[in-house]
Amino acid sequence: MxxxxxxxxxxxxxxxxxxxxxxxxxxxxxxxxxxxxxxxxxxxxTPQHIVDKLKETVDNPTTHGYSISKGIPGLRKALSAYYKRRFSVDVDPETEAIVTMGSKEGLANLAQAITAPGDVIISPNPSYPIHPYGFMIAGASVRHLPMAPGANFMRELSRAVQHSVPTPSAVILNYPSNPTAEVVDLDFYREVVDFCHARGIWILSDLAYAEIYFDDVPPPSILQIDKAWDCAVEFTSMSKTYSMAGWRVGFAVGNKTLISALTRVKSYLDYGAFTPVQVAATAALNGPQDxxxxxxxxxxxxxxxxxxxxxxxxxxxxxxxxxxxxxxxxxxxxxxxxxxxxxxxxxxxxxxxxxxxxxxxxxxxxxxxxxxxxxxxxxxxxxxxxxxxxxxxxxxxxxxxxxxxxxx
Incomplete structure (x- = not known):
């Protein structure tokens, strides 16, 4: 065996x-x-002021116990403030945000929360492996969208939905893309949201590389589209933005139903990241951004x-x-x-x-x-x-x- x-x-x-x-x-x-x-x-x-905050917090023995599965309130508030200043988006830190142990863990656990055996999800190909395989582990069938250079995403998405039985329950987006480095604009998100909203398809957007861009226009968030709040959740991470990959701090933000589902599953699986790590992540989001x-x-x-x-x-x-x-x-x-x-x-x-x-x-x-x-x-x-x-x-x-x- x-x-x-x-x-x-x-x-x-x-x-x-x-x-x-x-x-x-x-x-x-x-x-x-x-x-x-x-x-x-x-x-x-990792920037020194973030490391210093971690050291300071670790020295307080009251921070060594179990943390909070959905994330400490201060970190969720800091995340909401980030979304407000970066995307001009209002996020309720209680019902529309959750702290995850990196975006990878959040994606995988949301897949467990919303997937039934035999569900179909749509994932671009090539893609970061957790995007399709998190759903495969959860029992879904994955329909891959061929995203070779020059491919038309909406044409491929429409074809995939038309020829999938049952109708896909979710589609995954990742822009700026790992591995292809492709970027999109708000018009792209608007078209995807309109399409999925009309068909009752959830959207999972991975925005882990939002702050590593080289043109004058920063990458947008799908949550800048009003209808997205009815059908989308977005994952972000401290890993690349603040060089905190090993710290394992990420977030999910968006639709209350999806955030609630992820919160409930995580409540059975973990007690959240180590509190000093979350306090340091709060200092990162609230502190100097140079x-x-x-x-x-x-x-x-x-x-x-x-x-x-x-x-x-x-x-x-x-x-x-x-x-x-x-x-x-x-x-x-x-x-x-x-x-x-x-x-x-x-x-x-x-x-x-x-x-x-x-x-x-x-x-x-x-x-x-x-x-x-x-x-x-x-x-x-x-x-x-x-x-x-x-x-x-x-x-x-x-x-x-x-x-x-x-x-x-």
């Missing part, structure tokens, strides 16, 4: 990043210097170094407008082998780790995701390594083909 005998485990495909991660660990064990641009793990430090702009400038500078450097190396990659990722089409000579084999070769020969696009869904094939999680010096080193890799591509590809032939 194995874990694959369990129903929910059987529904999950193999973790497609595992092979690259194992190669990366083995290379480091051999003493190789691997430049890891694969995982979206922020390398920038750290966000500083992080944004850092990521933008890294983006420019990466994109221009790769172009000089012979690899043309679109410049992302937001997020901490570049969604890079495979260089033409490597497209035949696919993103997994390319990522493995890049790790082996250039000592650079990236995330194969197929790990984000079948329509991610032909791409790799490159994370801006190393400083400019290390990025330039990665570019030099990639330039040598590209210069030797003929022999690398020939050796790869010979190895594949020997396996057959």
């Amino acid at each position: 194995s874990s694959n005998d369990f129903y929910r485990i059987r529904r999950l495909p193999p973790y497609l990043f595992a092979e690259v991660n194992q190669m990366k660990a083995a290379a480091r064990a051999r003493g190789e210097d691997i430049i890891d641009l694969g995982m979206g793990n922020p390398d920038l430090p 750290c966000i702009e500083e992080n944004r400038r850092t990521y933008k500078a890294r983006r420019d170094v990466l994109i221009s450097g790769l172009a000089a190396a012979g690899w043309d990659v679109p410049s992302p407008k937001a997020t901490m990722f570049a969604w890079a089409p495979l260089p033409e000579d490597f497209r035949e082998m696919g993103s997994m084999e390319f990522a493995k070769l890049l790790l082996q020969h250039a000592k650079v780790a990236v995330a194969p696009g197929v790990g984000f869904g079948e329509y991610g094939e032909g791409f790799v995701r490159i994370a801006l999680v190393e400083n400019e010096h290390r990025l330039r080193q990665a570019i030099r390594n990639i330039k040598k890799f590209m210069a030797n591509k003929d022999s690398i590809i020939a050796d790869w083909k010979a190895a594949q032939a020997s396996k057959n």
